[in-house]
Amino acid sequence: MWEYTDKVLELFYNPKNQGVLEDKGESGVKITTGEVGSIACGDALRLHLKVDVDTDKIVDARFQTFGCTSAIASSEALVELVKGKTLDEALEVTNKEIAAYLGGLPEAKIHCSVMGQEALEAAIYNYRGIPLDVHEEDDEGALVCTCFGISESRIRRVVKENNLTRAEDVINYIKAGGGCGSCLATIDDIIVSIQREVTTSQASNNNPGQLAVKALTPVQKIALIQKVLDEEVRPVLIADGGDVELYDVDGDIIKVKLQGACGSCSSSFATLKIAIEARLRDRISPSIVVEAV
Amino acid sequence: MQRNCIYLDNNATTKVDPAVVEAMMPYITDYYGNPSSMHTFGGQVAKAVKIAREQVAALLGADETEIVFTSGGTEGDNAAIRAALLAQPEKRHIITTQVEHPAVLTLCKQLETQGYSVTYLSVNQHGQLDLDELDAALTGNTALVSIMYANNETGTVFPIEEIGARVKAKGAIFHVDAVQAVGKLPLNMKNSTIDMLVMSGHKIHAPKGIGALYIRRGVRFRPLIIGGGQQRGRRAGTENVPGLVALGKAAELELLHMEEATAREIKQRDRLEKTILSLISDCEVNGDITQRLPNTTNIGFKYIEGEAILLHLNQHQICASSGSACSSGSLEPSHVLRAMGLPYTTLHGSIRFSLCRYTTEAEIDKVIEVLPGIIQHLRDLSPFKNDQAAWLQQHEQVLTHR
Numbered sequence: 255m256w257e258y259t260d261k262v263l264e265l266f267y268n269p270k271n272q273g274v275l276e277d278k279g280e281s282g283v284k285i286t287t288g289e290v291g292s293i294a295c296g297d298a299l300r301l302h303l304k305v306d307v308d309t310d311k312i313v314d315a316r317f318q319t320f321g322c323t324s325a326i327a328s329s330e331a332l333v334e335l336v337k338g339k340t341l342d343e344a345l346e347v348t349n350k351e352i353a354a355y356l357g358g359l360p361e362a363k364i365h366c367s368v369m370g371q372e373a374l375e376a377a378i379y380n381y382r383g384i385p386l387d388v389h390e391e392d393d394e395g396a397l398v399c400t401c402f403g404i405s406e407s408r409i410r411r412v413v414k415e416n417n418l419t420r421a422e423d424v425i426n427y428i429k430a431g432g433g434c435g436s437c438l439a440t441i442d443d444i445i446v447s448i449q450r451e452v453t454t455s456q457a458s459n460n461n462p463g464q465l466a467v468k469a470l471t472p473v474q475k476i477a478l479i480q481k482v483l484d485e486e487v488r489p490v491l492i493a494d495g496g497d498v499e500l501y502d503v504d505g506d507i508i509k510v511k512l513q514g515a516c517g518s519c520s521s522s523f524a525t526l527k528i529a530i531e532a533r534l535r536d537r538i539s540p541s542i543v544v545e546a547v
Numbered sequence: 548m549q550r551n552c553i554y555l556d557n558n559a560t561t562k563v564d565p566a567v568v569e570a571m572m573p574y575i576t577d578y579y580g581n582p583s584s585m586h587t588f589g590g591q592v593a594k595a596v597k598i599a600r601e602q603v604a605a606l607l608g609a610d611e612t613e614i615v616f617t618s619g620g621t622e623g624d625n626a627a628i629r630a631a632l633l634a635q636p637e638k639r640h641i642i643t644t645q646v647e648h649p650a651v652l653t654l655c656k657q658l659e660t661q662g663y664s665v666t667y668l669s670v671n672q673h674g675q676l677d678l679d680e681l682d683a684a685l686t687g688n689t690a691l692v693s694i695m696y697a698n699n700e701t702g703t704v705f706p707i708e709e710i711g712a713r714v715k716a717k718g719a720i721f722h723v724d725a726v727q728a729v730g731k732l733p734l735n736m737k738n739s740t741i742d743m744l745v746m747s748g749h750k751i752h753a754p755k756g757i758g759a760l761y762i763r764r765g766v767r768f769r770p771l772i773i774g775g776g777q778q779r780g781r782r783a784g785t786e787n788v789p790g791l792v793a794l795g796k797a798a799e800l801e802l803l804h805m806e807e808a809t810a811r812e813i814k815q816r817d818r819l820e821k822t823i824l825s826l827i828s829d830c831e832v833n834g835d836i837t838q839r840l841p842n843t844t845n846i847g848f849k850y851i852e853g854e855a856i857l858l859h860l861n862q863h864q865i866c867a868s869s870g871s872a873c874s875s876g877s878l879e880p881s882h883v884l885r886a887m888g889l890p891y892t893t894l895h896g897s898i899r900f901s902l903c904r905y906t907t908e909a910e911i912d913k914v915i916e917v918l919p920g921i922i923q924h925l926r927d928l929s930p931f932k933n934d935q936a937a938w939l940q941q942h943e944q945v946l947t948h949r
Binding site for chain 1: 852862880891892927929
């Protein structure tokens with residue numbers, strides 16, 4: 255059983271803002287709705303906002319939610335948070351605020367708060383006539399997570415939009431990989447490939463790392479190598495049960511210790527060359543050679 | 548949650564019978580000798596082990612020499628499957644089903660990484676196998692067929708003896724995970740095609756951490772756990788004497804109560820099921836209602852989600868399940884219901900009620916009293932309703948097209 259806070263349970267058992275807001279032709283107000291989620295994923299939210307046209311304030315809000323305890327509680331929390339706010343103020347509400355209002359959510363249920371934030375954005379965009387990001391591409395391409403019917407295109411979009419670095423983050427945002435787990439390795443590969451694309455793009459634009467390295471002292475260079483390893487390489491390896499430690503730097507020869515699963519993995523050479531050396535070459539210098547000790 | 552809850556989650560685990568507790572207690576307190584010891588103090592305990600083995604054998608219709616005590620169903624399944632493969636190193640093919648317990652499925656997935664090929668038989672919308680598919684999969688290279696007797700989620704019972712006859716004709720070893728069937732269906736290993744069968748104590752009112760593996764005499768067996776020579780060298784380690792005494796007593800009680808309990812459970816289960824179907828719209832029974840365990844009903848409530856139903860039931864101190872207990876904590880929709888091809892509309896809102904011999908009419912009444920209100924409340928919250936179905940259909944269509 256999930257560990258829910260008292261606040262989550264209180265709002266789940268006693269929601270006060272469920273239902274529909276219908277347009278009754280009242281002067282000075284407009285009704286708008288936003289829909290997100292999917293029945294395949296097991297949660298969906300339709301948010302209804304009543305907006306005072308003159309003040310741009312949300313004067314009432316209601317929700318309809320298909321989902322678990324935390325999805326219903328997150329919807330209730332969302333409505334409580336946005337009532338009385340202007341639309342601009344409401345757009346500032348983040349999923350973290352929704353989770354905080356609930357006294358926290360289990361990590362695997364963070365996607366419920368993300369759904370609230372997305373529904374709010376959808377409703378406000380509808381109201382303002384801003385075309386919604388339909389993301390038709392989400393339904394195209396290979397199906398990665400068969401448990402929840404989530405495509406590679408959607409995973410790529412969410413990873414990019416939210417700068418996600420671990421498969422666990424993807425689970426928390428859109429559930430992909432949170433079922434049987436058989437696609438987690440594929441999700442990791444997708445993340446690595448996106449990170450490579452970003453790095454290559456940065457390098458081809460102005461490659462500040464490579465330009466700066468010429469002016470680096472040895473100590474600064476080691477610090478930069480350590481920073482790239484800590485921030486860009488290790489999270490990916492750790493997610494796969496491995497790790498890497500900087501051992502020594504001798505000119506452009508960088509010696510590292512592969513640890514955990516990376517140490518015993520049959521593809522550790524590929525990890526060394528693709529995940530580590532290529533990254534350091536992109537970020538610091540194309541002449542870098544990485545060796546395992 | 549109080550201890551006196553309405554417990555309708557007996558496929559997950561069961562209440563330990565007070566008579567079982569009474570039987571095992573002396574082996575925790577007074578008779579703590581090691582059954583392998585040569586002194587009389589240990590010898591008394593060895594006698595208790597022998598009696599327990601006889602009691603378990605009686606429940607299975609087996610000989611006591613064919614019973615190996617284990618820590619439970621998962622160990623039994625692992626031991627049986629690995630033993631079957633080690634005994635036939637020249638064969639590299641396994642057949643199982645898409646709806647097995649993770650104790651079998653996870654091991655099969657691992658074996659695939661070790662050079663074995665595995666055929667996962669599909670099931671139809673009622674959760675039943677197509678035996679022609681089994682015939683087509685069986686080859687001379689098939690070392691093992693591992694198929695559950697009854698499904699833990701839907702209660703669907705497979706035609707095990709018919710399957711076994713086909714398996715034996717091809718010379719493969721036949722392993723049956725009977726964790727859910729033992730104590731609910733009559734078994735007689737003497738007239739069976741089953742080579743190895745697994746049971747678990749905590750599903751039949753014994754404590755957790757004890758189970759048994761039946762190994763037909765003559766079947767080549769390689770132990771999973773090695774060390775001392777206990778249990779004829781088939782499972783090393785000092786025996787969990789209080790646990791296996793409990794298992795023996797529980798087996799004796801199951802044999803004693805099975806006929807009467809089965810009749811009562813079928814009556815209660817059918818009353819619960821029929822009343823729910825008559826009071827609540829848009830719900831349906833999942834599984835094969837003609838070939839089903841007497842104690843299980845799995846009902847899909849459209850347009851709402853299972854965990855939300857469970858928490859509302861929990862408020863009324865009613866315990867049920869939204870799928871396999873082993874999957875709780877996971878976000879995954881039930882792999883069993885998915886294999887049956889249920890639409891997502893039903894899949895996420897499926898609830899399993901599993902009864903036992905302690906279930907009372909008043910408990911069934913209470914579920915019938917509160918469930919319609921819970922379902923109505925959650926449907927009132929849901930955006931997916933008959934009159935607002937366009938969005939829902941759009942989602943279902945997207946999935947269908949994949």
